[in-house]
Amino acid sequence: MFSAEFLQTDLYNWVVLPLLIYVGRMSDVTLATLRNIFIARGIRKIVPVIGFFEVLIWLLAVSSIIKNLNNFMCYIAFAGGYSTGILLGVSIEKRLALGTQLIRIITNKQSQKLIEALRAANLGVTELDAVGSQGPVKILLVVAKRKDIGKVLSLVNKLHGSSFFTIEDILTAEQGIFPMKTGESRLQYLRRIFPAFKAGR
Structure with missing residues (x-):
């Protein structure tokens, strides 16, 4: 050289x-x-x-x-x-932004609007009843791709700005509900989320 x-x-x-x-x-x-x-x-x-x-x-x-x-x-x-x-x-x-993370949202406010907004964004939400130091609270569990974390936090800050939340990495996540990729057909989306899914079944 x-x-x-x-x-x-x-x-x-x-x-x-x-x-x-x-x-x-x-x-x-x-x-x-x-x-x-x-x-x-x-x-x-x-x-x-x-x-x-x-x-x-x-x-x-x-x-x-x-x-x-x-x-x-x-x-x-x-x-x-x-x-x-x-x-x-x-x-x-x-x-x-590879990998999957769990967002744990804890709020003492009505959480229905936030849940609906998250689900409208094709994000799966699990709602739990719990009791905090100041009384009853709702715990919302959202498993999302790291690249979608910004979308989740934007909705949380917009609808529940005072909510407490934590984010942690997940080593493996199977099945679940995740947003469709840009340009991805619904059939491709189902095959990605459910590997065993076949057309006609």
Whole structure:
């Protein structure tokens, strides 16, 4: 990729090589961060592929440092790539919004309008009666895809702004009611929600 003469220049040793190490380390740590998050969320099918490229890039970065032990810029680039990779991995995972979460809403107000609004948005709602420190309350349980959490919270804040709610990750969720994807037919929606569903049955 580079000529033998260029590999001996100060530009390569002090700028290009550290930059390559930085990018390589950033890439492998980004993949490692995503891999760990995917494992924690139960998304395991893609993990071996991520692990393969993660280790491959790591080996290339480490081998470059071993060949240039006297170049302190390589150490700085390696450490900088590690820090950047963590931030980048978390940011990418947040944008992907993979997985499912449980929103637990506790309110002492009439909850029927909120329930109707959530169900109108194709979100499943389970209503429970309970008793809090200040008397009877309603507990609404909503299981939703992470990308739909904003929609749920928007409805809660609009209709029950003073309600207490918690959000927690769910490792696995089967069946249930989830919003249809854009451009998805009702038959495709049913097949996605109910894997055993077949046309004509």
